[in-house]
Amino acid sequence: MQRALYAAKDGSKKAAIVIVYFEKDSDAGQKQFTTIADALRNPPPGYFGASVAQADGSAPEVGDQRRAYVTAKPDGQGYLVWTDVYRFGRAVVVVQLLESGPTNQLAARKAIADKVRSRLG
Numbered sequence: 575m576q577r578a579l580y581a582a583k584d585g586s587k588k589a590a591i592v593i594v595y596f597e598k599d600s601d602a603g604q605k606q607f608t609t610i611a612d613a614l615r616n617p618p619p620g621y622f623g624a625s626v627a628q629a630d631g632s633a634p635e636v637g638d639q640r641r642a643y644v645t646a647k648p649d650g651q652g653y654l655v656w657t658d659v660y661r662f663g664r665a666v667v668v669v670q671l672l673e674s675g676p677t678n679q680l681a682a683r684k685a686i687a688d689k690v691r692s693r694l695g
Contacts, residue, residue, distance in 0.1 A: 586674075587653055590686055593668040594694075600663050604639070607661040610668060612642040614657050622655055633658050634684035636691060637667070642683075648674070658683055662694050 575595050582588035595610070597603040600689045619625045626645050633642035637660035645655045660667045669686050673679045 587651065587672060588674070589672045591668075591670045592686065592690055594690065595666040597664045597666065600638075603661050603664040603666055606666045607639050607659065610666055611639075613661040614659060614668065615641075615643060622642050624649075626655075630659070631656065631678065632680070633660070633669075634658060634680060634683060636687040637662050644678070656683055658685055658687065660690075662691055665694050 575593060577594075578592045580590045580592075586680075595606055597606050608673055615630075617628065622645060623682045626647075628643040629646045631642035631644045633640035639661040643657045646656050653672055654674070656671045656673065656679055658669045660669070667687070667690050669683065669690070671679055671683055671686065673682065
């Protein structure tokens, strides 16, 4: 597993975390994708720092498989967490974006997924 955390340099809470799991082959990647995506749909209490429900979302059109969720309501400062889970062959990638605003942040989420895909080879 590889993990990277990116934080905004503008003093805001905006951030992204990328976690990559490498499985032995594509079949194992499919199983791990399902396990992780299902678990992130209903994360344990406190996963986001409080008991926060997730809602289904639309994932960017990237990868062999994908699922997306978003926290059901913003935190006290207006931030939401978008969670995208992708499978690229044997790699399973989780991208979580902490961002504010009324949009689905699709452009930023796709840019992150494209960058990860390009680094996977």
